Amino acid sequence: DIQMTQSPSLLSASVGDRVTINCKASQNINKYLNWYQQKLGEAPKLLIYNTNNLQTGIPSRFSGSGSGTDYTLTISSLQPEDFGTYFCFQHNSWPTFGAGTKLELK
Amino acid sequence: QVQLKESGPGLVQPSQTLSLTCTVSGFSLTSYNVHWVRQPPGKGLEWMGRMRYNGDTSYNSALKSRLSISRDTSKNQVFLKMNSLQTDDTGTYYCTRDRAYTTNFDYWGQGVMVTVSS
Numbered sequence: 001d002i003q004m005t006q007s008p009s010l011l012s013a014s015v016g017d018r019v020t021i022n023c024k025a026s027q028n029i030n031k032y033l034n035w036y037q038q039k040l041g042e043a044p045k046l047l048i049y050n051t052n053n054l055q056t057g058i059p060s061r062f063s064g065s066g067s068g069t070d071y072t073l074t075i076s077s078l079q080p081e082d083f084g085t086y087f088c089f090q091h092n093s094w095p096t097f098g099a100g101t102k103l104e105l106k
Numbered sequence: 107q108v109q110l111k112e113s114g115p116g117l118v119q120p121s122q123t124l125s126l127t128c129t130v131s132g133f134s135l136t137s138y139n140v141h142w143v144r145q146p147p148g149k150g151l152e153w154m155g156r157m158r159y160n161g162d163t164s165y166n167s168a169l170k171s172r173l174s175i176s177r178d179t180s181k182n183q184v185f186l187k188m189n190s191l192q193t194d195d196t197g198t199y200y201c202t203r204d205r206a207y208t209t210n211f212d213y214w215g216q217g218v219m220v221t222v223s224s
Contacts, residue, residue, distance in 0.1 A: 001167065034210060036151075043200055043214035044143075044151065055212065087151055091209035094167065095141075095153040 002026050002090055006098035012106040017078045021101045023088035025069045032092040033071045035064055038100075039084040047086075048073065078103075108132035110140075110201050110215035117221050118191050124220060126186040128201030135159065135177055138203045140184040141211065142175065146197040154199075157184050159206065191222045 003026040013019050023033065031051040036044035046055045048064040051071060061076040075082055083105055088098040114126035128140060135157070142154040155165040157175045165173050174187045184201060198219050202211040 032209070036211075038151075043202075043217055044211070045214075046210060046212050049208070049210040055210075089151075094164075095209060097151040097153065099150045 001094055002029060002092065002096055004088055004090055004096055004098035006086075006088055006101050009099065009101060011101055011103045013078055013103060014106045015078055015080055019075045019078055019103065021073045021086050021088075021103075023066075023071045023073075023098050025071075025090055025092075028068050029090040029092035031067060032090055033064070033066065034089045034091065035062075035073045036087045036089060036097075037082075037084050038087065044087065108203075108213045110203060110213060112199060112201050112215045112218040114199075114218055114220065116219060117223065118195075119224050120192055120222055122191055123187060123189045124191050124195070126199055126201075126218060126220075128184040128186070128215060130182050130184070130201075130203070133203065135179045135182060135184065138205055140177070141202050141204065142186050143200045143202060143211075144195075144197050145200070145217075146194070149197075154186070193222050196220060196222045 005024045007022045033051050035048040038044040047058050047062050052064045063074045065072050086101045109131045111129050118124050139156050139158045141156040145151050155175050157177050163175050172189050177184045198217040200217045202214040204210050
């Protein structure tokens with residue numbers, strides 16, 4: 001199975017900051033990489049699919065990039081509602097999630 | 107509108123079988139896949155398996171020997187059964203959907219908390 005390594009596991013940031021979250025796959029996943037946001041007590045929400053495609057209704061401050069084994073989620077200007085946990089997810093082969101990055105208020 | 111809702115027992119005894127139902131509305135099970143994803147308390151997400159739009163199933167290799175997913179399209183329901191439950195199967199179980207071969211989970215159920223304990 002493909003292993004997904006996310007970093008950092010904890011990120012402290014302020015409103016207005018630009019933040020990046022990284023995800024590294026154990027092998028090439030051909031850009032089949034999605035990003036999900038989860039808030040406490042809620043189901044995950046799809047933000048970005050296939051590396052860089054913004055899901056309908058997601059603000060343009062979210063963006064994704066990457067190729068091969070290395071992928072990044074960027075939030076250009078952090079808003080109060082963006083705090084939560086972010087998971088990467090590969091679906092190039094049997095689906096696997098990263099362990100998550102908790103984004104907290106500094 | 108699109109909805110998915112999980113239901114099932116909140117408490118299961120060790121070694122017993124878990125049975126969950128995902129009832130969907132606003133879309134057809136013959137056009138969308140339904141997946142099961144679980145999350146232990148305070149931990150990450152694990153993909154468990156899927157029921158494809160055409161009735162085919164796929165399972166996480168780590169769970170395959172214990173897991174079965176089925177459906178009743180007339181009732182708009184997808185079922186999960188997992189046997190030989192242990193305490194580390196405790197967590198929130200979600201059903202979610204994706205279209206055909208996209209594996210983009212655009213709608214999720216609210217989740218159902220399952221505790222494995224005697």
